[in-house]
Amino acid sequence: MKQFWVFCLCFMGMVQTIxxxxxxxxxxxxxxxxxxxxxxxxxxxxxKGAVSDKNxxxxxxxxxxxxxxxxxxxxxxxxxxxxxRWPVDAGDIPLEIFLEESHDEMETVTISSTRSSRSIEDxxxxxxxxxxxxxxxxxxxxxxxxxxxxxxxTGIQVQVTSPTSANANIRIQGLDGRYTQILKDGFPLYxxxxxxxxxxxxxxxxxxxxxxxxxxxxxxxxxxxxAGLVNLISKRPAEDGELGVVLNAxxxxxxxxxGFYRKRNSLVGTTLFAAYNTTAPYDPADIGLSAxxxxxxxxxxxxxxxxxxxxxxxxFGVNLSVEDRLGGNMKYLRGSRENPQAxxxxxxxxxxxxxxxxxxxxxxxxxxxIKNSYNRFDRKLGTESYAFNAVQRSTFSEINYQxxxxxxxxxxxxxxxxxxxxxxxxxxxxxRDYQMNTFGLFLQNTTNLNQQWVLESGIRTDYVVDxxxxxxxxxxxxxxxxxxxxxxxxxxxxxxxxxxxTEESERIQYRNVHPIxxxxxxxxxxxxxxxxxxxxxxLLDEQLFLSVNHLFFYTYIQDPLFLxxxxxTAYRFIxxxxxxxxxxxxxNIKWEFRDFKWFMGYTYTHAKxxxxxxxxxxxxxxxxxxxxxxxxxxxEEWKIGWESYYFGEQRLSDGTVGQPYWIMGFMAEKIWExxxxxxxxxxxxxxxxxxxxxxxxxxxxxxxxxxIYAPLDGFVINxxxxxRLN
Numbered sequence: 001m002k003q004f005w006v007f008c009l010c011f012m013g014m015v016q017t018i019x020x021x022x023x024x025x026x027x028x029x030x031x032x033x034x035x036x037x038x039x040x041x042x043x044x045x046x047x048k049g050a051v052s053d054k055n056x057x058x059x060x061x062x063x064x065x066x067x068x069x070x071x072x073x074x075x076x077x078x079x080x081x082x083x084x085r086w087p088v089d090a091g092d093i094p095l096e097i098f099l100e101e102s103h104d105e106m107e108t109v110t111i112s113s114t115r116s117s118r119s120i121e122d123x124x125x126x127x128x129x130x131x132x133x134x135x136x137x138x139x140x141x142x143x144x145x146x147x148x149x150x151x152x153x154t155g156i157q158v159q160v161t162s163p164t165s166a167n168a169n170i171r172i173q174g175l176d177g178r179y180t181q182i183l184k185d186g187f188p189l190y191x192x193x194x195x196x197x198x199x200x201x202x203x204x205x206x207x208x209x210x211x212x213x214x215x216x217x218x219x220x221x222x223x224x225x226x227a228g229l230v231n232l233i234s235k236r237p238a239e240d241g242e243l244g245v246v247l248n249a250x251x252x253x254x255x256x257x258x259g260f261y262r263k264r265n266s267l268v269g270t271t272l273f274a275a276y277n278t279t280a281p282y283d284p285a286d287i288g289l290s291a292x293x294x295x296x297x298x299x300x301x302x303x304x305x306x307x308x309x310x311x312x313x314x315x316f317g318v319n320l321s322v323e324d325r326l327g328g329n330m331k332y333l334r335g336s337r338e339n340p341q342a343x344x345x346x347x348x349x350x351x352x353x354x355x356x357x358x359x360x361x362x363x364x365x366x367x368x369x370i371k372n373s374y375n376r377f378d379r380k381l382g383t384e385s386y387a388f389n390a391v392q393r394s395t396f397s398e399i400n401y402q403x404x405x406x407x408x409x410x411x412x413x414x415x416x417x418x419x420x421x422x423x424x425x426x427x428x429x430x431x432r433d434y435q436m437n438t439f440g441l442f443l444q445n446t447t448n449l450n451q452q453w454v455l456e457s458g459i460r461t462d463y464v465v466d467x468x469x470x471x472x473x474x475x476x477x478x479x480x481x482x483x484x485x486x487x488x489x490x491x492x493x494x495x496x497x498x499x500x501x502t503e504e505s506e507r508i509q510y511r512n513v514h515p516i517x518x519x520x521x522x523x524x525x526x527x528x529x530x531x532x533x534x535x536x537x538x539l540l541d542e543q544l545f546l547s548v549n550h551l552f553f554y555t556y557i558q559d560p561l562f563l564x565x566x567x568x569t570a571y572r573f574i575x576x577x578x579x580x581x582x583x584x585x586x587x588n589i590k591w592e593f594r595d596f597k598w599f600m601g602y603t604y605t606h607a608k609x610x611x612x613x614x615x616x617x618x619x620x621x622x623x624x625x626x627x628x629x630x631x632x633x634x635x636e637e638w639k640i641g642w643e644s645y646y647f648g649e650q651r652l653s654d655g656t657v658g659q660p661y662w663i664m665g666f667m668a669e670k671i672w673e674x675x676x677x678x679x680x681x682x683x684x685x686x687x688x689x690x691x692x693x694x695x696x697x698x699x700x701x702x703x704x705x706x707x708i709y710a711p712l713d714g715f716v717i718n719x720x721x722x723x724r725l726n
Contacts (some may be wrong), residue, residue, distance in 0.1 A: 002315040023060040023086060024094035024365045027052050027072065036099060038119035040483045044329065044538070049483025051121060052449065057094065074099060085310040085343045092477035101368045112186065113211040113231040115411050116446055116456075117404055124446065126488045126532055126551070128153065130210040132235075136506060137631075137639065138204055138666050140678040141718070143248045143256045144277040144297075145200045146210075147336045148232065154601035154627060155214055155553075160201070160708040161506040163325030163695050165345045167196040169503055172227040173451070173553055174582040174607030174621040178502050179227035181217070185234050187373040188356050189319070192419065193392040194377045195351055196506040197245070201321050203299060205246055205258045206273035208235045208351040215553060216528040218494030219474035222417065224439055226494040226526045226557060227442060230522060237262045237269025237305050240725050242678060248720035252292055252713065253280025254368040257719075269305035274298075279325075281333040284688035284714040289343075289701040291325030291712035311362070317355040322350050328383075328569060329700060341701045343384060345509070350378040361508055365404040369413075372397045388512050389424040390432075408447040415440050421499075432500050432515040436464045454478040462495070466518040468497040483635040484537050491529040496561075498524070498573060499529060503564040505571070513563065514572040521561065522575050528555040545592040548704060560609070578611035599629040620709055622660075624648035639678075650709045658709040679719035686715040 027039045035056025042049040043060075047069060052058045063086045072080045077099040084095070090370040111120045111127050120127055130138075130149065144149040150170050151158040157171045169177025182190040182198055190198030217225040235242075241263040248256040258275040275298070282292035303317040326333060328344030338344075353375040361367045373396045381388040400413025417438040423431040444458035456476040463469055474492030498521040505513050532551040540569055541547060559575040566572045570595045584605040591598040603625040607618035633639050650658040664685050669678035689695055689710035695704035 023063045023084065025058040025060075025097055027054075027056045027058065027074075027097050027099060029077075030098035033098075036074060036077070037079075038121050039072055039099070040121070042073075043068055043481050044212075044542070045069065047482070047484065051480065051483065052121075053448065054404070068303075071273040071312075072097060072099065091112040111211055112221070112233065113183075113213055113217075115227065115400070115402075115444060116409055117402070118409065118446065121480075121486075122454065122490055124454050125213065125490060126215075126476075126530055128212040128214070130212075132208055135207050135209065136643065137669075137687065139246060139722075140349050140639075140669055141665070141680045141682060143205065143246050143258055143720070144275075145205060146202045146207075146232075146255070147199050148206050150199070152627060152643070153212065154588055154603045154625070154628070155551075155584075155605070156212075157620075157622070159503060160712070161196050161503050162327065162345060163705050163708050163712060164290050164343075165325055165504060166200065166291075166327070166712075167347070167349055168199050169195060169506075170199060170230070171621070173555065174578075174605040174618055175227035175502050175557075178377065178499075179224070179496060179557075181225040181229040182219060182231060183221065183231045184284050185317075185355065185357075186221075186231060186318075186371065187353075188221070188224075188394075188417070189351075189373065189375050189395055192377070192394065192501050193379050193390060193421065194349075194351065195381075195501050197323070197325075197347065197668065199322060201297065201299070201326075201349075202232065202576060203256075203258055203273075203275045204558045205244070205275070206260050206271065206301060207234055209234045214551075215530040215555065216474070216489070216492040216494040216526060218470075219442065219444075219458045219472045222415065222438065222462060223461070223464070223470065223497055223523075226265050226496055226524070226528070227555065232299075233273060234303070235262055237264030237271055239264055240265055240463045245723040245725065246720060247723075250279075250716055250718040252282040252716050254292070254718070264305060264307075267307055271301075271303045271305075272420070273301040273332050281330055282713065283330050284686075285688060285712075286692060288325045288330050289696070289703070290330060291690070291714070292331060293325050293345075294324065294333050295325050296569075297321065297323040299519070312358075312360045313358075315355070315357040317332070319351065319353040319355075321349070321351040323350075331513065336511035339701065341384065343701050343703060346380070346382045348380040352374075352376045363620050365553075367402045369400050369402070370398070383468075383509065383510055386509060388510050390421060392421045392600065394407070394419045408445060411442075411444040413442055415442075420421060420448055427513060428711075430515060432510070432513070434499070434516060435465075436497060436499075438497070439463050452479060452481050454480070460491075461659070464495075464497050464523065467497055467523050482512075484535060486567050487528075487532065488534075489531045493552045494526045494528070496524040496526075498575075498631045500573065502561070502563060502573075504620075507707075508571070512568060512570040514566065518574055521573060522559060524557055524575070525562050526555060526557040529553070543593060545590075547588075547590040551586040551587075552584075553586070554581070554583045576609075576611045578609070580607070580609045582607035582618070582621075595632055595634055597631040597633070599627075599631075603627075610619065619653045620650050620658075620707055622648040622650045622709075627631065631639070636671055636673075638671065639667070641665075641667045644666075647710070650711065652707050654706070658689075658707075659692045661692070661710055663687050663711065665724050672726050677719070677723045678722070682716045682718065683711060683713075684715050687693060687711055688714040 039052040138149045161167045189567040214228040217229045259395040260272040277297045281290040281294045287589040293501040300320045306314040325347040330343040332342040353371045354446045358370045395418045399414035401408045440462040442460040448457045458474045472493045475491030560580045587602045589600045607621045628644045629640045646662045647688045665682045667680040696705045
């Protein structure tokens with residue numbers, strides 16, 4: 001009898017053990033048998049879900065008895081549905097589930113800007129990305145540059161700094177363009193003297209994706225990323241190869257021709273991009289001044305990839321851009337030289353840059369990377385009575401080492417920036433020559449605290465010669481209780497070294513702007529906070545998909561740099577005794593139903609400047625902005641899109657208020673196997689500042705320009721053809 005009770009107790013213990021076990025799944029690639037990270041598993045009946053870790057492991061605690069359904073999804077793999085019998089299958093724990101690679105054209109999205117190998121779903125830093133499919137749509141609208149690509153994102157605004165030459169910067173969350181860092185494949189190529197022209201000289205055809213980090217990112221990439229960073233990721237070689245050509249023309253006299261080629265084998269790969277962009281001078285307001293300047297630009301970007309071993313790859317790239325941009329008096333632009341006082345603004349620029357990157361993987365989870373770039377930017381800016389000729393040379397070098405553990409990742413590295421600016425002496429005014437050298441060390445860790453919490457922490461220490469030290473800590477925490485919901489809270493510090501290249505100085509062509517004085521001017525330092533909430537859900541028996549993201553943001557900049565008058569004709573830069581800050585919210589909603597997609601966004605931004613006890617609004621910052629994009633796509637047959645954007649009132653520097661306005665556009669593309677044709681009706685409501693406000697005072701031969709807060713080019717139609725020749 002005693003043995004019987006012992007047997008019963010052991011049996012009951014075994015049953016209890018089985019029923020208290022967690023359901024454990026390991027998800028693997030059916031081809032390589034390697035575990036897959038970031039796979040989302042959802043039980044649609046209960047709404048419970050989980051995401052696989054680095055080992056492909058998914059854990060469900062205390063699953064209900066019986067048979068239930070699991071849906072497993074991962075970008076780049078076929079969606080799989082499987083039935084689990086619990087606790088019958090408990091003896092096979094962990095269960096292995098194999099996913100097949102997707103056979104459509106969708107590619108796995110890898111985010112590189114966070115310096116982590118984790119998927120975007122497993123990264124505490126909030127990153128927005130514009131994928132290759134969306135980029136392809138934007139090529140239809142403006143194949144010559146990326147202004148429209150960025151301006152249509154919530155919280156981002158393109159700010160025109162020259163009304164006749166269309167020079168522009170981007171503002172993130174109400175902060176001036178100099179606080180945004182623009183990178184190409186992780187290399188800083190578009191800052192300093194190139195900042196006013198950078199957006200205009202980057203065609204989108206060779207881009208794989210665009211990654212956006214809003215809020216302080218200086219800990220990741222150094223000074224200049226107070227408002228955020230934009231990382232432009234180039235396409236890489238593909239074994240299947242690609243050869244594409246885009247031809248585009250506009251009713252305003254523009255023409256674009258772009259071509260891209262890529263191919264690789266086991267040892268060598270290459271990409272090649274070339275483009276020619278030209279525009280005729282265009283004056284839709286008929287005021288005698290150009291809204292679109294006369295432009296001729298040639299771009300050539302070859303890149304070589306070497307794969308000497310499976311663990312090592314090398315990249316060598318060159319970027320060449322030559323541009324002649326001329327705006328101003330329309331008669332002068334069309335060749336008439338009868339009026340010697342005719343106003344014009346000429347920008348001649350030459351950019352030559354090189355990039356090298358070497359990557360070596362010692363074993364699974366340990367990688368070393370070495371990077372170097374050299375950039376030379378020559379710029380000649382002239383008007384009828386003024387000339388500015390200068391060259392800026394800069395280098396960037398970095399070495400970093402990355403270790404990926406089971407639950408914790410580390411990145412440690414160091415980098416250096418050198419910058420030399422030399423101006424040609426053309427008059428009695430002092431030149432603004434300077435040298436700036438920066439040396440930095442950084443350390444970053446990402447740790448899974450448990451299944452629901454992930455913590456990312458980092459610190460950077462930079463030494464800026466002549467300006468001292470900047471210590472930049474950073475924290476980001478992600479909470480993900482289910483597949484449907486997640487939240488990220490992050491904050492960090494940043495800085496910006498003073499230079500003469502700001503929106504204010506660009507607007508006056510640097511005329512009579514005194515040099516920066518390191519004994520007077522200091523680093524602008526900042527801190528920022530972001531908190532977002534994310535929800536996504538399948539509705540109507542998984543026919544309707546809803547995704548919602550809501551973001552709260554705040555950025556504070558101490559002792560910001562401003563341009564102030566010095567007498568009646570000159571200007572100087574000072575760090576005001578005060579601060580500038582910006583706060584607000586962004587809401588993004590995405591609906592998908594069959595072949596329809598609808599993106600809706602709203603941004604509220606309150607940016608202000610406090611100095612000497614006085615508080616004023618930051619100029620050129622609309623408090624309210626709405627964006628809406630409705631898109632219809634039949635795969636490989638049709639693409640049709642309708643866009644609407646609302647910009648609220650904007651306070652200008654002279655105390656006046658800019659008018660609110662709507663911009664609407666319509667695009668359509670018909671697709672065949674080897675080519676497609678497209679047409680785009682941009683701003684068909686013809687919203688222009690010249691329709692409801694003035695842009696200058698004085699005469700067209702001696703204009704004093706006001707700030708530009710609305711489009712100037714108005715309603716423009718463009719259309720063309722895309723050829724797929726591979």
